[in-house]
Amino acid sequence: MLTEESENLVEFGIGGLCNLSADRGCRDQILESSGISLVTGCLSSRREETVLSAVATLMNLTTAASREHTTSPAVLQCMLRFSLSQSARLRNLACIFLQDCCTPAQVERAERELQGHTQTPLGIPLPEN
Known part of the structure; x- marks a missing residue:
C-alpha cells in the first residue's frame, strides 16, 4: 500500500x-x-499523519542490526528539518527520534552536512499543517 x-x-x-x-x-x-526503504519513502508525503506514522515506524524498526539503515545521513537530515517544523507533533517526534535512535555524533555530523544547504534532504518537503 x-x-x-x-x-x-x-x-x-x-x-x-x-x-x-x-x-x-x-x-x-x-x-x-x-x-525500511518503503517507510522512508513516506517521509516525503505532504500529509502530516503519513509522515508521523513513518517516523514512528522507523523508531520501532531501529535495532542494533538495522540502525545503520534507519538512521542513514539522509534520514537524519530529514529529522533535523522536521525538528524545525511548525507542527508541534512533528517537531517533537523528530526530536525524540534524534535523541532515542541516533548517537550525538551522528546528529552532529548530519547538522554539519545540512548547514549551507538550501534544499531539503532528498527533496523531502515539510508536510502541510
Missing part, C-alpha cells in the same frame, strides 16, 4: 504498518522484507 498513488491508501497503510512494527515478530518481518 505504501507505493499506491492514493494518498489515503498510503496514509492508512503506513498507519497499519506503524502499529504492526511495535511487535517484535512483525518488526523482523518488515526488516527482512526490505521495508
Whole structure:
C-alpha cells in the first residue's frame, strides 16, 4: 500500500504498518522484507499523519542490526528539518527520534552536512499543517 498513488491508501497503510512494527515478530518481518526503504519513502508525503506514522515506524524498526539503515545521513537530515517544523507533533517526534535512535555524533555530523544547504534532504518537503 505504501507505493499506491492514493494518498489515503498510503496514509492508512503506513498507519497499519506503524502499529504492526511495535511487535517484535512483525518488526523482523518488515526488516527482512526490505521495508525500511518503503517507510522512508513516506517521509516525503505532504500529509502530516503519513509522515508521523513513518517516523514512528522507523523508531520501532531501529535495532542494533538495522540502525545503520534507519538512521542513514539522509534520514537524519530529514529529522533535523522536521525538528524545525511548525507542527508541534512533528517537531517533537523528530526530536525524540534524534535523541532515542541516533548517537550525538551522528546528529552532529548530519547538522554539519545540512548547514549551507538550501534544499531539503532528498527533496523531502515539510508536510502541510
